[in-house]
Amino acid sequence: MTALGILYPGHSAEDDYPRIEQLLGSDIRLDVVHTDIGEDAHREDALREMGSAIRLAAGVDELRLAGADAVLWACTSGSFVYGWEGAHQQIRDLARTAGLPASSTSFAFVHAARELGVRRVAVGATYPEDVARLFADFLRAGGLEVTGVRSSGIATAAEVGTWGEEDVLTLARTADDTGAEAVLLPDTALHTAAHLPLLEKTLSKPVLTANQVTVWEGLRLADRRVNEPALGALFTRQPIVQA
Structure with missing residues (x-):
């Protein structure tokens, strides 16, 4: 066990x-x-x-x-x-x-990206823009190239927790770009465990969630x-x- x-x-x-x-x-x-x-x-x-x-x-x-x-x-x-x-x-x-x-x-997130052998990542963040930028800085310090950051500007975890499948898919789609080898969706307040196969099928690339x-x-x-x-x-x- x-x-x-x-x-x-x-x-x-x-x-x-x-x-x-x-x-x-x-x-x-x-x-x-x-x-x-x-x-x-x-x-x-x-x-x-x-x-x-x-x-x-x-x-x-x-x-x-x-x-x-x-x-x-x-x-x-x-x-x-x-x-x-x-x-x-x-x-x-x-x-x-x-x-x-x-x-x-x-x-x-950094270790998972390394495990998959990807270096260029796009970020779809629920956070306000200033906090999302701090995550991008962290990823860069870990050796990743951030091709873009999409901020949703959500102020609280409670609101993020109410998001459903379509909200998550929209965030991933808008964050994705052709230069990214994977899309990262930070925030453990975001429900994603049930959506991973659909996310990766939709984007045709690995999606890493919190x-x-x-x-x-x-x-x-x-x-x-x-x-x-x-x-x-x-x-x-x-x-x-x-x-």
Whole structure:
């Protein structure tokens, strides 16, 4: 049994995780603990507070007692707002507190893109433009080329959580461009787990979404590989052999 501990801020699209767990099979468990979101605002100061060490540490004991093999901070904006080095420190602190391997959704996007062997990516962000630009900066610091950023200007995670399939498809379509090898949809408040096959069929390229890459990152930390086409190209490709 592989158990992944998911620290999820508030309540928006956490039902993506039991859906993914069901697809992965009976020997993988996703334990979700909700962290205190504080002020629900896609604003840099509020996002920094959401990802503070004190807020993350509050949920760690429950995950440790549940037998987690790795801990994931399931929040993109609450990690990349710290910048590349700051987000590394956030994860080092989380790993030290938990006594377990740890990562975040922001790093999961970079690692997933590397796994697929793609370098040029387009971003479809629910966030306001200034926050979306910070995510693009983070990706560039991770060695990716961002071909374009589409911002939806949504101010809260609660509103993002109400989006349905057509909203997600529209965001992906408008973000896509011919120069991108993959499209990235950050924001763990966005329901995407049920839409991955349709997204990739529509765009004819890999689509990486926040809750999808978070689970994949946890499996990577636990040294597990799972083939599940319903979760997109990320869960079907063979590992990239680095020269």
